[in-house]
Amino acid sequence: MVEDGPNGGLGGMASGFYDAGTNVAYLAGMFVEPAYRGAGVGRRLVEGVEAWARELGAMRMELEVNPELNAAVRLYECCGYERTGRSRVVPPQPSATAIEMSKTLADR
Known part of the structure; x- marks a missing residue:
């Protein structure tokens, strides 16, 4: 996924992968250009x-995030993700460390 910034240019990008089994x-990576943070790009x-993910049949999304990245954690929480209680050393x-967050996807 690529998102244009509000004033043109690359605002950010995100990638994911799907486990059909x-x-x-999984939201595998995301970056928002600093100039566009707080503008809805994320x-x-x-x-x-x-x-x-819904188009592929996913029932749940998961991601990992550094818990010290407060803005990222808040973004994911605002998007409906919840902390699972699991974490791992990176x-x-x-x-x-990275904490795991998860969200049940609504009806496809």
């Missing part, structure tokens, strides 16, 4: 990946 899709990217830095 579990009907779970929300539109998340919604775009969710729409793609190599190669043993002090870096």
Whole structure:
């Protein structure tokens, strides 16, 4: 997914993948250009990946995020994601962690 910024130019991008065996899709990566943060670009990217996942038959979306990225965590929470309570160490830095967040997708 690619989102144009409100004033033109690349506003951000997001990627995902789908596991047909579990009907779970994953928001695998997302970046919003700093100049466009707070302008709805992130929300539109998340919604775009969710729409793609629904088309493939996904029943749930999952993602991992660094808990120190407060704006990203808030964005995902505003989009309906909840913390699952699971986390993991992100190599190669043993002090870096990622928390898992999940969302049940509405009727396809």
